[in-house]
Amino acid sequence: MSKDSGYDSAAESVSSSEVVHAVNRLVQEDLGDGPLILPLYSNLMQRREQCVNGLCCSGSCKPCLFHKASMGCPRGANCLYCHECDIDADRIPQRPRKTLRHKIKRNVEELLQRFDTSPERVHDQLQSMASSSHYAANFLA
Structure with missing residues (x-):
């Protein structure tokens, strides 16, 4: 029996990959590329x-x-x-699977650890993360 990857739909995997792409794009911009x-x-x-x-x-x-x-x-x-x-005052709260919730929390914690070095960039990254995940927006609010 295969292990559960933590994603229960293609939409969740797309939203998490969007966050990864956004972070990669920000890193490239930071490096000048x-x-x-x-x-x-x-x-x-x-x-x-x-x-x-x-x-x-x-x-x-x-x-x-x-x-x-x-x-x-x-x-x-x-x-x-x-x-x-x-x-999103009118949105319906959604609760993703436990592994995805932990992944979002871990990503937020990592970003917050870098807040002292680059608060502007961390703010933008958290905004991007929250726009792609209702759970992240609720977690950060």
Whole structure:
């Protein structure tokens, strides 16, 4: 009998691979092999202006995970994510299998250990992780 890999659907494996690709992309950008960050920054700033003006509720908004947290958002007014919208307020909570939950917790703990060296990058990576997994968003909130 084969061991259970911890994934109960293709969607979960896709979402975890998306996180891996996002982390790899961030590492490549950090090393200088990736695309310039300026276009990404200007795109996020445009989205932030839309949110401030109340135009973000069309579903394209990326809410900040940390804005409503007890300590608040570490970036404050400089945050590129929306502080106006709630994170999936109407979503149905999902609980993935235990191995995937442990994997998400382990990844979050590893990222938080690197927070002192690169808080901006860790914030972006946690945002990316939460956008691909409802469990990660609930865990971080």
